[in-house]
Amino acid sequence: MNDRRLLLVHAHPDDETIGSGATMAKYAAEGALVTLVTCTLGEGGEVIPPELAHLAADRDDTLGEHRIGELAAACEALGVTDHRFLGGPGRWRDSGMMGVASNDRQDAFWRADLDEAAGELVKVIREVRPQVLVTYDENGFYGHPDHIKANRVAWRAFELAADPAFGEGEPWRIAKFYFTAMARSTMRRSAEAMREADVRFLVEDVDDLPFGCADEEITTEIDARAHIGRKIDAMRAHATQISVDPPWFALSNDIGQEAFAVEHFILRAGTQGPTVPAAPIEVGGLGEPYKLEDDLFAGID
Ligand SMILES: CC(=O)N[C@H]1[C@@H](O[C@@H]2[C@H](O)[C@H](O)[C@@H](O)[C@H](O)[C@H]2O)O[C@H](CO)[C@@H](O)[C@@H]1O
Ligand SMILES: [Zn+2]
Numbered sequence: 001m002n003d004r005r006l007l008l009v010h011a012h013p014d015d016e017t018i019g020s021g022a023t024m025a026k027y028a029a030e031g032a033l034v035t036l037v038t039c040t041l042g043e044g045g046e047v048i049p050p051e052l053a054h055l056a057a058d059r060d061d062t063l064g065e066h067r068i069g070e071l072a073a074a075c076e077a078l079g080v081t082d083h084r085f086l087g088g089p090g091r092w093r094d095s096g097m098m099g100v101a102s103n104d105r106q107d108a109f110w111r112a113d114l115d116e117a118a119g120e121l122v123k124v125i126r127e128v129r130p131q132v133l134v135t136y137d138e139n140g141f142y143g144h145p146d147h148i149k150a151n152r153v154a155w156r157a158f159e160l161a162a163d164p165a166f167g168e169g170e171p172w173r174i175a176k177f178y179f180t181a182m183a184r185s186t187m188r189r190s191a192e193a194m195r196e197a198d199v200r201f202l203v204e205d206v207d208d209l210p211f212g213c214a215d216e217e218i219t220t221e222i223d224a225r226a227h228i229g230r231k232i233d234a235m236r237a238h239a240t241q242i243s244v245d246p247p248w249f250a251l252s253n254d255i256g257q258e259a260f261a262v263e264h265f266i267l268r269a270g271t272q273g274p275t276v277p278a279a280p281i282e283v284g285g286l287g288e289p290y291k292l293e294d295d296l297f298a299g300i301d
Pocket of ligand 2: 011
């Protein structure tokens with residue numbers, strides 16, 4: 001174990017793997033403490049396997065409980081041993097996609113009191129004392145209300161954890177705050193490869209997808225190719241949400257995506273560390289002429 005401590009805040013079981021799974025596996029394998037906080041149980045998700053359809057919210061409403069098990073299996077696959085649900089399992093419920101009726105439930109994460117939810121995350125931050133925090137950008141990566149709220153709660157907790165006038169425990173200032181990111185150029189190349197591979201999933205035009213950023217916004221590139229097998233295994237663990245046909249996967253909308261082994265991030269707060277030439281495009285990097293951090297802890301230790 002080294003002294004590196006990485007905290008990730010994700011909205012639902014499966015997001016950790018989709019957006020940062022290879023990176024989590026890499027740092028866990030290198031001996032860092034990787035702590036995952038998941039904000040809901042994913043109670044409102046769709047269910048892919050027909051034999052599990054009864055779990056859905058409008059049937060038995062036991063999908064949240066089932067996804068606790070999926071997430072435990074995914075964390076084991078990633079080598080992540082420290083996982084918490086924000087405020088405890090079921091404290092806040094999956095709000096559903098933007099605009100649906102479940103957004104208005106009293107227990108919806110989207111309606112959570114910001115300082116109350118952030119206060120729960122401050123407890124974890126002051127206990128773990130992470131140097132690095134990762135979550136979504138202000139749009140929640142793709143606009144889901146729970147993802148947007150996760151960004152807001154994480155940012156508020158980032159501020160409060162460092163404030164000696166707030167709450168109990170020793171204040172802790174996190175050195176670097178990152179957003180998960182996906183470069184549109186990488187997405188385009190992936191979509192082209194999917195078309196050529198004639199995969200069984202739908203291939204959408206990148207411009208029609210609700211996520212992706214300009215290459216120039218990326219600050220950090222984590223080459224976790226050595227750990228892609230763990231990411232694929234973790235995706236398989238989330239069987240109600242993800243279909244896997246490596247290196248491709250799809251959610252219940254059946255829109256094909258690539259399980260990237262090189263994952264990108266945007267530094268939102270903190271000082272950028274030393275940069276190196278980006279990995280080649282052929283392996284999923286941004287390629288020339290980009291120079292990026294190749295380590296989330298760059299410049300800290
Ligand atoms: C990756 C992610 O955030 N998944 C969420 C999302 O699930 C999507 C939702 O059910 C949508 O209606 C489908 O078309 C899409 O395929 C799903 O990925 O929203 C769910 C409800 O809030 C959430 O449980 C799931 O984790
Ligand atoms: Zn999600």
